[in-house]
Structure formats: C-alpha cells, structure tokens
Amino acid sequence: MKQVIIIFFFSLICFHNSLAADDTIKPNQTLQDTGQTLVSTGEKFELGFFSPPNSKNRYVGIWFKNVSDLTAVWVANRGNPLTDSSGVLKITETGNIIIHSNKTEDPIWSSNSSAKDPTLQLLNTGNLVVKDGSNGNYTWQSFDHPCDSLIAGMKLGKDFITGQSWKLTSWNSLQDPSIGTYTYESDPRRLPQVLLLKGQDIAYRNGPWDGVQTGGDNPLQENAVFKPSYVVNETHVYYTFENADNSTVTRFWLNPSGSPGQLRWNQENENWVSIYTMQRDHCDTFARCGPNGICDSSDNRLDCHCPTGFVPKVQEEWDAMDFTSGCVLKTRLNCSESERFKKFSRMKLPYNSEFTVNGSVVRKEDCELICRRNCSCVAYAVARLAGCVIWSADLLDMRHFSDGGQDLYIRMAASEFVTGSNKSKKIVVIISAILGFILLCVVGGCLICKRTSCCLISQEGTMTPTHLEEDVELPLFGFDTIANATNNFAFTNKIGQGGFGLVYKGVLSSGQEIAVKRLSKDSGQGPVEFKNEVTLISKLQHRNLVRLLGCCTHREERMLIYEFMPKKSLDLYIFNQTRDTALDWKKRFNIIAGIARGLLYLHRDSRLRIIHRDLKANNILLDSEINPKISDFGLARILLGGDQTDINTKRVVGTYGYMSPEYMMDGHFSVKSDVFSFGVMVLEIVSGKKNRRFEHPDHNLNLLGHAWKLWIEDRPMELIDVLMENVPVAEVLRCIQIGLLCVQKHPEERPLMSSVLFMLDSDNAVLPQPKLPGFYTERTFIETASSSSSSLNKSNNVSTGVTVTTLQGR
CATH class of the missing domain: 2.90.10 (Agglutinin, subunit A)
Known part of the structure; x- marks a missing residue:
C-alpha cells in the first residue's frame, strides 16, 4: 500500500513537470499560478504568472526563458491584475483564452477569440497563438496585440x-x-x-x-x-x-x-x-523650432534657425530663445512663373507630406513641375519609395544633419536667387522705375481717371455692361467684398492658376463659398477674354456647366466670381492616383456622360451655339457629388447664324494634346474640334493616363496612338486603368470605341455630340468601326512639359500662339 501511495504522488509530480515543460494547453487543461508555465519548444520563451519588481500584483505574461532578469515582452491582463496567487489560465472549447481566479469563474481577461478543436500554443518565436484544429490556422495571436x-x-x-x-x-x-x-x-x-x-x-x-x-x-x-x-x-x-x-x-x-x-x-x-x-538630442523634439524652422544640433551657438529666404515670425521671441512661432518667408509667394525652388540638403523631411506621383523612378524635374502647377505647394522632394512628395502647408519638424538626410526643395520668390552683382543692377533698375513711374503719374494722372470699367452698377444693383451686349446682366461685387471673402487674396486661399490669372477660394458674409478668378496684369488673356467669358457664360444655364455668379471691376482689376467646386478638377482624380483614391468606373462613366451632355448643350441646345476650344481634364470641375461641370470659357467662340458650322482663325489657342489636327495645323475649328478634345478625355478617363505625357516601353506613340494600336490588335481591354476593379467590360469597350470615333483624323468622320450621347445611353447601339486617329505618328522628339505660354513660345510652336493653362480647380 505504501508503495502505491509513493507511485501516485510521483506520477502527480511528473504530470506537473510535463505541463510546465509543455508548450500547449487544450480545453481540458489549465495553467495555474502555482509555478506552472508553458515553455516554447526551443526553450526561448516562457509563459506564466509573474509579478513586476516591487509589486504584489499578478499578471500573465511572456518572457525570455534564458534571461536571468525576468523581462516580460507581452502581458495579457495588463489593465486588470490579480492581487493573489489564485489565477488560472485556460482555453475554452470555443477557442477563447480566459484568465480568472480559482475562487470564481468570472474572467478578468479574455482574448475574445474563437476556433474549432482549439489549441493554445507558445511558439519558439515568442508568439502565443490559438490554433484551429480543423485547418491548422491561427485565429488569434499575441503578435497582433x-x-x-x-x-x-x-x-x-x-x-x-x-x-x-x-x-x-x-x-x-x-x-x-x-x-x-x-x-x-x-x-x-x-x-x-x-x-x-x-x-x-x-x-x-x-x-x-x-x-x-x-x-x-x-x-x-x-x-x-x-x-x-x-x-x-x-x-x-x-x-x-x-x-x-x-x-x-x-x-x-x-x-x-x-x-x-x-x-x-x-x-x-x-x-x-x-x-x-x-x-538622440533635443532636435528630435517634434517641431522644436516651430513652423518652417530648422533645428541643427551641430550648431553650438543656436539650435534653431530660419532657412535661407525666411525670417523669424516674432523676432522678440527668438531673441528670448523661444522658437515656437517659427519662421515666415521674407517675400510672400504669388504663384508667378518667376518663383523658383531652393535646394536644402541633408534634411529630415517635414511632417504632413502628400503623395502626388507614385513610382520608384521619378525625375526631379517632374516633381518640380507638379509643385509649380499647384499654387498651394510650398516644397517638394523626390522619395525613392514613393516618387514625388509635396507639402502644401507650414513645414514642420525639419532638422539638418551633418551626414545623411534627404534633399528638400522649398519654393521662394525670384528675389532670393539674385546674386550680389545682380543686386546692384537691380537697385539701379528699381530707382529708374520709380522715377519713371512718378513722371508717368504726373503726366498721365488725368487719363487714369477717365478710364471706364467693363461693368458698371445700376440703380437696381446689377451689372450694366457698357462694352457687352445690352441684354447681359450679372451681379456686380464690390472689390472690398471680394477682398474680405478671400482674406485679402491670401496665398493660403489660392486654389489654382490659368492663362487668365490666379483663382482664389472665398467665403461671402452670407456663408456662400465662391471661386474668384482674378485677371493677372501680365496674363496672356486680357479684356477680350474677360468680356468673352462674361458674355457667353452669363447666357448659359446647364447642370454640367459651371455657374457664373457675377463679376468685379476696380481700376485695373477684373474678376469673375463662380460657384465653388469643392472637389476641384477632374485631372486630380484620374491621373497619378492610388488604388485607394482612384475613381471607380461608375463615377468615371457618369463624368463622361455629364461632359457629353454639357457639350451637346453648348453645340446645339443653348441660346448661342458655342465652341469651347479649350476642353481638357483640368477645365472639368467636380461638385461635391463628383458631377462634372465644364468651365473656363475665355477662349470660346460663338457660331454666328444657324448655318455656320466652322470658323477659320490665324490665332490658334488651346492646349497641346487636346487640340484637333485641323485646328492646330490650319486654324480651322468647328464643333468637331470640341468632339476631338472630348474623345481625348474619354480615353484619358478610361486609362488614367495623360495623352501628351503618355509613355510606353514598346513604342513612342501618344495615348491616342496606343489606344488605336490596342484596338486594331484586338487588345483594347489593356487600355483600362489597372486601379479599377470589376468593370463592366461591354460598357468600357463601348466608351473606348466612342473615344476612338471622336479622335479620328478627319473631322467629317467624327460623330456629333448628339450621336455620342445616343451611343453612351444605348446598350444595344451598333457603333461604326473607328478609323485612324489624328496625330498617329511616333514621336521623335521629347515633348516639353511647359505649362505657360511664355515657355511654349521658346519651342517650335511659337507661330501658333498656343496657351496652356494649369488651373487646378476652383
């Protein structure tokens, strides 16, 4: 009998040790706070109950098995400890890990996990997992917590x-x-x-x-x-x-x-x-030197300083070693073409970056162009991981390293790049200009007073045009009203730039949001285009056309006030997107159909038959529901008389990549010119690629040529933007075919917009086969990425007088 009792107790000891040395627990087993532990197979990690130093509270944790100083790397019930050694750990039949006291079954912690035929196992990686017996998968793991x-x-x-x-x-x-x-x-x-x-x-x-x-x-x-x-x-x-x-x-x-x-x-x-x-040092404190300030721990005199082109915002605070107010530009930016980017090397890039172009191979010149086109962009960098990265607000948490770091390019006024020798010349020029201006004021002062405005205010408070058609009436906004609405045309309110000038967001005293298009003094578009846009758009009312709310004239100032489009322009949503930000096909199709309806109204259904002449992705604005609205009628022309279908001009205006061949080469334009531009946009919307900047490793065709090549090779689905999923194949193919029909070389072969809408709305319509598109030739030169008429005039296209706008939406 004595031998039986000894054997019984010996077996209990062996069972206890085997559990302590085991790495798993099944639902019929428990691990108690009596020295029992789980040990991973390779004996690297151990799980059990423990108390932190100088504490009597008990927790379930995982620690290194072979480290003498018990170091818990994971704790289960970290917010709800046990106060004595009554703790029990188990896994239920449904796969839920529970910790409770042996005095009660109420859990003080659970994993909220589930599994069939579960096993709780401590892996040799230190990961505690719940394994599903039906498939071997982990349904819960401590590495996720x-x-x-x-x-x-x-x-x-x-x-x-x-x-x-x-x-x-x-x-x-x-x-x-x-x-x-x-x-x-x-x-x-x-x-x-x-x-x-x-x-x-x-x-x-x-x-x-x-x-x-x-x-x-x-x-x-x-x-x-x-x-x-x-x-x-x-x-x-x-x-x-x-x-x-x-x-x-x-x-x-x-x-x-x-x-x-x-x-x-x-x-x-x-x-x-x-x-x-x-x-490592106090420069690692977030935003230690305030907005636009740079921290440099190698500078023994002063950790914080303002970068070249900036000055302390509050000098008194900087003198008192308080840098939280940061720095501001010496010369405010006005989004002019003369502004340049200063390079700062070995920098910790600022916080609040924004992706613009994803890709591992992106040129610095491409990133600069993207930033330059965006008036709110204040700096850019080229990241080897993400491509182009820009900043549109204060530059926070910058620091300079003695080694390493990255290059940051900050936007500054042209005056910050003037060399010492040029500064003296500049002073002479400025003095001469001032003297000349004074003389001009004396001689021509009376002439200034005689100048008339484009719009005059009537007793009823509406605009009575003196140089426009007699039946044009629009509200006239006072200059002070617009200045207050735009915070005195603050740089932070700039939302775009075009051939006309700058565009600002504003909020009227009534709370209504507006977009203010302000004529630039050195703009390529002047009073003629201003009058043209007021004349045309004031007579147009369609849900797919942007609405003109009024105008403002004050001395030399001319401004157009539009409804504000919160989603800005179409190009921001179809080019250079990620899978998370790209538009789905339903939205893209609705945009295509909406543009088509707006064009049909312009060409046929409006009081005036109008040719837009500058249709492109960034002249299509989007409202809060992604509905498209055609904008920018500064270059539009009216077809006079019911029988007139086309016009010839010696001054070709528009945007490369969207202009039809007959217009660009011969100055001949018609409603079919707009149809060509519409076709380009359709192919861009389907593909997510720009026509003019399109590149392919196998050929030098533009997007139109690439689409045509895929069509005749019976591979049109390869044109579809890879960021779109689950697209209706028949509908997308119909849009590709419509796009190719619209960009055919000869205008008489292109459909009218009425036919385009019929083809878009009819699932069973029989579409003609497209013919060769315009400009179907392989490029043998590198297209410029110019964004203004001034830069274009340096190219071989100077005789065309082409202007290209970079409006980013209103």
Whole structure:
C-alpha cells in the first residue's frame, strides 16, 4: 500500500513537470499560478504568472526563458491584475483564452477569440497563438496585440486589408504594466514613418522612410545584432526585424518615460545593453523650432534657425530663445512663373507630406513641375519609395544633419536667387522705375481717371455692361467684398492658376463659398477674354456647366466670381492616383456622360451655339457629388447664324494634346474640334493616363496612338486603368470605341455630340468601326512639359500662339 501511495504522488509530480515543460494547453487543461508555465519548444520563451519588481500584483505574461532578469515582452491582463496567487489560465472549447481566479469563474481577461478543436500554443518565436484544429490556422495571436516590446518577427505598422494595426504602448511604470502615457506607432497616411505620441500629441518622429533610409539615419542594412526591414506595398506598411543569429536576444522597447530603443541582452554581464536609441538630442523634439524652422544640433551657438529666404515670425521671441512661432518667408509667394525652388540638403523631411506621383523612378524635374502647377505647394522632394512628395502647408519638424538626410526643395520668390552683382543692377533698375513711374503719374494722372470699367452698377444693383451686349446682366461685387471673402487674396486661399490669372477660394458674409478668378496684369488673356467669358457664360444655364455668379471691376482689376467646386478638377482624380483614391468606373462613366451632355448643350441646345476650344481634364470641375461641370470659357467662340458650322482663325489657342489636327495645323475649328478634345478625355478617363505625357516601353506613340494600336490588335481591354476593379467590360469597350470615333483624323468622320450621347445611353447601339486617329505618328522628339505660354513660345510652336493653362480647380 505504501508503495502505491509513493507511485501516485510521483506520477502527480511528473504530470506537473510535463505541463510546465509543455508548450500547449487544450480545453481540458489549465495553467495555474502555482509555478506552472508553458515553455516554447526551443526553450526561448516562457509563459506564466509573474509579478513586476516591487509589486504584489499578478499578471500573465511572456518572457525570455534564458534571461536571468525576468523581462516580460507581452502581458495579457495588463489593465486588470490579480492581487493573489489564485489565477488560472485556460482555453475554452470555443477557442477563447480566459484568465480568472480559482475562487470564481468570472474572467478578468479574455482574448475574445474563437476556433474549432482549439489549441493554445507558445511558439519558439515568442508568439502565443490559438490554433484551429480543423485547418491548422491561427485565429488569434499575441503578435497582433503588442504591449511595450517588439521582438524578432513582430510588426510595427498596419494591414490595409484587414485594418489590423500594430503599435507599442508603454507601461505606466516599471512596477505597473497598465497602459501608460506613450504610444509608438506607424503613420501610413503619408510617407511611411513612425511617431512617438504622448497622449494625442506628437513627441517625436523618426523621419519618413523613402525606400532606403529614415530621416537622417544611414541606409537600412544588416548589422552584427539584428536585421531590420521596412515593408511598404499596397496592402501593408510595417517595420520588423530578425536577430542576426539564434544566440542573440534583443528587443525594441518603449520604456515608461517614452524613450524607444533597441536593447541586447549581455549574457556575460547579465544586463540589457542599449545598442540603438531613437531620440538622440533635443532636435528630435517634434517641431522644436516651430513652423518652417530648422533645428541643427551641430550648431553650438543656436539650435534653431530660419532657412535661407525666411525670417523669424516674432523676432522678440527668438531673441528670448523661444522658437515656437517659427519662421515666415521674407517675400510672400504669388504663384508667378518667376518663383523658383531652393535646394536644402541633408534634411529630415517635414511632417504632413502628400503623395502626388507614385513610382520608384521619378525625375526631379517632374516633381518640380507638379509643385509649380499647384499654387498651394510650398516644397517638394523626390522619395525613392514613393516618387514625388509635396507639402502644401507650414513645414514642420525639419532638422539638418551633418551626414545623411534627404534633399528638400522649398519654393521662394525670384528675389532670393539674385546674386550680389545682380543686386546692384537691380537697385539701379528699381530707382529708374520709380522715377519713371512718378513722371508717368504726373503726366498721365488725368487719363487714369477717365478710364471706364467693363461693368458698371445700376440703380437696381446689377451689372450694366457698357462694352457687352445690352441684354447681359450679372451681379456686380464690390472689390472690398471680394477682398474680405478671400482674406485679402491670401496665398493660403489660392486654389489654382490659368492663362487668365490666379483663382482664389472665398467665403461671402452670407456663408456662400465662391471661386474668384482674378485677371493677372501680365496674363496672356486680357479684356477680350474677360468680356468673352462674361458674355457667353452669363447666357448659359446647364447642370454640367459651371455657374457664373457675377463679376468685379476696380481700376485695373477684373474678376469673375463662380460657384465653388469643392472637389476641384477632374485631372486630380484620374491621373497619378492610388488604388485607394482612384475613381471607380461608375463615377468615371457618369463624368463622361455629364461632359457629353454639357457639350451637346453648348453645340446645339443653348441660346448661342458655342465652341469651347479649350476642353481638357483640368477645365472639368467636380461638385461635391463628383458631377462634372465644364468651365473656363475665355477662349470660346460663338457660331454666328444657324448655318455656320466652322470658323477659320490665324490665332490658334488651346492646349497641346487636346487640340484637333485641323485646328492646330490650319486654324480651322468647328464643333468637331470640341468632339476631338472630348474623345481625348474619354480615353484619358478610361486609362488614367495623360495623352501628351503618355509613355510606353514598346513604342513612342501618344495615348491616342496606343489606344488605336490596342484596338486594331484586338487588345483594347489593356487600355483600362489597372486601379479599377470589376468593370463592366461591354460598357468600357463601348466608351473606348466612342473615344476612338471622336479622335479620328478627319473631322467629317467624327460623330456629333448628339450621336455620342445616343451611343453612351444605348446598350444595344451598333457603333461604326473607328478609323485612324489624328496625330498617329511616333514621336521623335521629347515633348516639353511647359505649362505657360511664355515657355511654349521658346519651342517650335511659337507661330501658333498656343496657351496652356494649369488651373487646378476652383
């Protein structure tokens, strides 16, 4: 009998030890706070109940098995500890992990997971998983719920498909694992970077990842301790690392005081050694030098300074070593062609970046052109990961590195680029100009007073034109009203630029949002175009045409006031998009049909038969519901008489890539010229590519030529924008065919807009086969990327007088 009792107790001891050495728990097993633990197969990690230093509270955690100083890298019940050793850990029949006291079945923590025939297992990576017995998949894992530590194989970032995010949260103190003040997380909305947050405020950021390096760090590469990697694609953005070898023990730790860094366990000295610290000096404090200020820790005299071309916003505060107000430009920007970009090297790129062109191979010149065309763009950079990146607000959290960093190009007035020798010449010119101006004022003062305005105000408060047709009446807005609405034409209110001048967003005292088109003094379009637009658009009323609300004249000022289009222009939504921002096919088709209806109204149904002459993607504005509205009638012409169908002109105006062959070559335009431009837009909307800037590795054709090549080779579906999914094939093919019919070389072969609408609306309509498009030749020269008439006049097209606008929407 005595031998039986001894054997019984011996078997209990063996069972206890086997559980302690096991790495799994089944639903019929429990792990209790009596020294029982789970140990991973390779004995790298251990799970069980523990108490932090100088604390009696009990938690379930995972720690390194072979590290003498118990270091918990994951804690389950971090916000709800047990106060004694009554804890029990188990997994239910449905796959839910539960921690409770042996005194009650009420859970103090659960994983809220589920699985069939579940098993709870501690892997040798330190990952605690719930395994589904029916398929072997993990239905829950501790790696998806990090605490304050990142170990090899864990991720810091986001899964865009599932919405899963991985971030670190600090302990409240070394004795309290509950969620503390600091969070370390990825910011995937812009250039990928990691932010340290104190509450809701950014305390530090490591700088953007450009595909090779972050901030001022050296290019990411393997080292003797760990192998870091950054993964950025359409579905994931995350940072991770692997240990250099199996004997190395490391962790990335966010300590309770908010200092993240990489640590290595020194087995010989039995302590943790810091091998990499994220925050190195006070220049790593977020936005230490305020908006547009640059921090430089190598400057022993002053950490903060303003970049060339800037001055302290509040000099008194800077003198008192308070830099929070930051810097402002010496010379305010006015979005003129003379503005240039100054290069700043070895920089930590500012916060709040915006992608414009994605791709690994993008030229600096392309990025500069994109920024120049956007009046709100104040700086740009070329990132090896994302292509072109721009900034449209204050430049925050910049710093200069003695080594590493990236190039930043900041927009400045032309005066900041004047050399010393040119400055003296400039002074002489300015003095001469002032004297000349004074003389002109004396001699011609009386003449100025006699000048008449384009629009005069009547007793009823409406505009009575003196040089327009007698039946044109529009509200006349006072100059002060428009100045107040646009915050005195503030740079921050600029939303576009065209051949006419600048476009501002404004808000009237009534709360109505408006777009103000202000004639530039040096504009290629002057009083004639102003009168033309007022005359035409005041008589046009259609849901697919932008609505003119009134005009304003004041001395030399001429302004047109339009309804505000919150979604800006079409080109922003079809070119250079990502899968998340691209328009779906339904919206694209509605835009095509809406433009067609607006054109039919202009050509046939309006009081005046009008040829637009400058149809293009950035002259199509979008309202809040993505409905298209044709805008910019400064170049439009009226067809006089019911029988007139075409006009000849010696002054060709329009935009390369959209002008029909007969108009560009011979000055001959008609409604079929607009049809050609419409066809170009249809193919651009379908493909998401620009006609004029289109490039293909197999040929030098433009988009029209590429579309024609695919059509005759019976491969038209290859034209479709890859960012669109689940498109109705028949409808898309019909639009491609309509687009090719509209861009045929000979105008008489192109359909009228009435036929185009019929073809768009009829699923069973039999469409004719398209013929060769206009400009179907391989380019043997590099097309310029000019965006103004001044730059175009330097090309071979000077005789055409072509003007190209860069309006970005109103």
